[in-house]
Amino acid sequence: MTAELQCEAVAKAFAKRTVLAGVDVTVAAGTLTAVLGASGSGKTTLLRIVAGFEAPDTGRVLIGGTPVAEGRHRAVPPERRGVGYVAQEGALFPHLSVGANIGFGLRRSERRTGHRVAELLDLVGLGQEYAAMHPHELSGGEQRRVALARALAPRPSLVVLDEPFSGLDAALRTETRAAVAGALSEEGTTALLVTHDQAEALSMGREVAVLRQGAMAQTAPPDTLYRFPVDVEVARFVGDAIVLDGTRDGDTVDCALGRLPCVAIDDGAAARGGVDVMVRPEQVTIATAVRGATAPGGSAIAGAGTATEATVVSVTYLGAEAVVRLALGDGGAATARVFSGSLPEPGRRVTARVSGPVVVYRPGPR
Ligand SMILES: Nc1ncnc2c1ncn2[C@@H]1O[C@H](COP(=O)(O)OP(=O)(O)OP(=O)(O)O)[C@@H](O)[C@H]1O
Numbered sequence: 222m223t224a225e226l227q228c229e230a231v232a233k234a235f236a237k238r239t240v241l242a243g244v245d246v247t248v249a250a251g252t253l254t255a256v257l258g259a260s261g262s263g264k265t266t267l268l269r270i271v272a273g274f275e276a277p278d279t280g281r282v283l284i285g286g287t288p289v290a291e292g293r294h295r296a297v298p299p300e301r302r303g304v305g306y307v308a309q310e311g312a313l314f315p316h317l318s319v320g321a322n323i324g325f326g327l328r329r330s331e332r333r334t335g336h337r338v339a340e341l342l343d344l345v346g347l348g349q350e351y352a353a354m355h356p357h358e359l360s361g362g363e364q365r366r367v368a369l370a371r372a373l374a375p376r377p378s379l380v381v382l383d384e385p386f387s388g389l390d391a392a393l394r395t396e397t398r399a400a401v402a403g404a405l406s407e408e409g410t411t412a413l414l415v416t417h418d419q420a421e422a423l424s425m426g427r428e429v430a431v432l433r434q435g436a437m438a439q440t441a442p443p444d445t446l447y448r449f450p451v452d453v454e455v456a457r458f459v460g461d462a463i464v465l466d467g468t469r470d471g472d473t474v475d476c477a478l479g480r481l482p483c484v485a486i487d488d489g490a491a492a493r494g495g496v497d498v499m500v501r502p503e504q505v506t507i508a509t510a511v512r513g514a515t516a517p518g519g520s521a522i523a524g525a526g527t528a529t530e531a532t533v534v535s536v537t538y539l540g541a542e543a544v545v546r547l548a549l550g551d552g553g554a555a556t557a558r559v560f561s562g563s564l565p566e567p568g569r570r571v572t573a574r575v576s577g578p579v580v581v582y583r584p585g586p587r
Pocket residue numbers: 235236240258259260261262263264265266267309417
């Protein structure tokens with residue numbers, strides 16, 4: 222049975238230091254919401270409040286429409302909330318076998334048959350031979366999967382996961398993320414995952430909520446959050462961003478990267494006049510200028526801005542792609558994320574072109 226989770230204006234302070242200042246988040250039944258927040262922003266605190274290990278000072282938590290916490294009063298104890306908790310440390314019981322770890326929260330009758338444990342090993346992509354093994358015989362990624370299996374075993378209506386993939390190497394992370402996402406959706410479990418890793422949040426969440434200064438700065442589907450962040454700070458938190466001064470004229474903006482089609486979030490920027498322009502580095506393509514050839518001025522490509530001249534400052538090779546730092550004509554700087562097949566050298570004159578619309582904001586401090 223899966224249930225919707227609602228946190229309404231949840232606030233919490235420790236020794237007068239406010240950690241959560243009024244958090245609102247709703248997770249639709251059977252879906253996963255990822256909360257993205259910097260270290261110390263209160264992610265673990267929020268999960269502990271949802272699970273019932275901590276009480277909010279004010280605000281409410283509802284699971285399946287039933288209040289389980291209302292301020293410091295009327296709290297349903299953790300064991301009666303039906304919440305599976307995968308803790309940040311993710312510690313398994315070291316003296317118990319994998320099978321016993323997974324079966325820990327099951328009723329004795331169900332534990333005895335072993336069916337549910339077998340089912341869960343399958344679900345998290347581990348062979349049946351793992352049941353007899355002990356935690357110290359497992360890799361970090363396998364231990365995380367067992368921790369998830371243990372949380373899912375009693376069929377909780379809600380699972381909360383605290384940075385479940387931290388400390389895993391890149392390949393194992395991708396594989397474990399996929400296994401966990403698959404297991405959760407197969408069981409139809411509602412899940413709240415917290416992380417400081419933007420790639421993790423964007424790849425796992427149907428919705429991603431950005432926790433900043435104790436409240437959600439923005440909650441949106443991953444592609445909306447990445448393409449249309451509500452402000453420059455959120456833009457930088459969910460990815461790399463180039464921020465330039467610009468002058469907006471309706472649907473276009475003039476800036477150091479040329480005249481570009483633009484969109485405004487919440488009409489925060491004036492229709493005409495000075496704005497901050499946010500461009501994602503992968504929107505910038507560069508071409509080495511050929512001497513004597515006419516520069517491809519004007520906007521020949523639909524949706525693309527004009528080409529601008531720039532000088533390559535540095536190139537950072539990342540494998541599949543490279544980050545090219547550019548000096549722009551007006552003394553400004555930009556970065557381009559480009560396919561690393563053919564890279565320009567520092568000092569080279571290039572033309573830079575931006576594809577797709579850029580986002581404009583009311584000018585603010587940077
Ligand atoms: N029981 C407690 N008593 C006092 N302060 C606490 C307590 N629990 C958390 N805090 C403080 O609340 C703040 C938020 O802590 P929390 O563990 O929720 O952050 P987090 O976002 O999970 O960080 P991380 O990404 O590093 O795990 C921290 O400054 C922490 O010191």
